């Protein structure tokens with residue numbers, strides 16, 4: 001059974017027949033190019049098209065990855081939100097750099113971005129927090145993200161306490177907010193037949209370079 005499962009993982013191959021990516025197809029701006037591909041991901045009905053794998057450097061020097069949702073992509077960078085005291089929060093306090101990957105697998109595409117990370121201004125985090133559903137706002141208060149927790153009942157008890165404490169507007173906890181990844185490098189990858197994929201890298205100086213697959 002396990003051997004068969006291992007074989008399945010090892011032997012699985014998808015032939016990518018999608019149209020290729022030429023230099024002339026690319027927008028001069030990686031941000032605009034990202035938006036074109038994001039729109040295509042939405043159009044194709046991909047689940048969670050704004051989900052990205054965020055990798056930080058662990059306090060032990062080992063990379064650490066998890067999925068988070070991009071909440072804005074513009075010329076300033078890519079924003080995402082979470083708990084500042086979580087593992088990722090502590091790691092970004094230690095090394096303020098990260099990489100993200102948007103895995104748009106059904107379209108045979110990925111976008112990789114690397115850069116420095118900065119915290120958003122409080123006013124930016126406030127604005128986003130205020131736009132979240134009340135349940136998510138309460139959840140942000142109730143969850144000591146990445147800390148051990150006894151059981152589910154403890155979490156639910158904390159949710160009830162917070163809900164009672166903030167009967168009206170829920171303010172943003174100061175331990176919760178956003179970050180901005182300020183891109184140094186973007187890579188757009190399009191799968192092609194026989195593993196001869198198309199890869200283009202945008203550098204900070206505006207140049208675009210094709211890489212071997």
Ligand SMILES: Cc1cc2nc3c(=O)[nH]c(=O)nc-3n(C[C@H](O)[C@H](O)[C@H](O)COP(=O)(O)O)c2cc1C
Nearest residue numbers: 048051066067068069081082083086087088089146
């Ligand atoms: C689809 C998806 C979206 C997620 N979005 C977020 C997010 O926007 N912010 C966040 O803090 N965690 C998000 N998570 C949870 C993270 O993957 C992770 O469990 C959490 O941030 C704690 O990670 P850490 O212990 O490395 O800090 C998401 C998970 C999934 C699967």
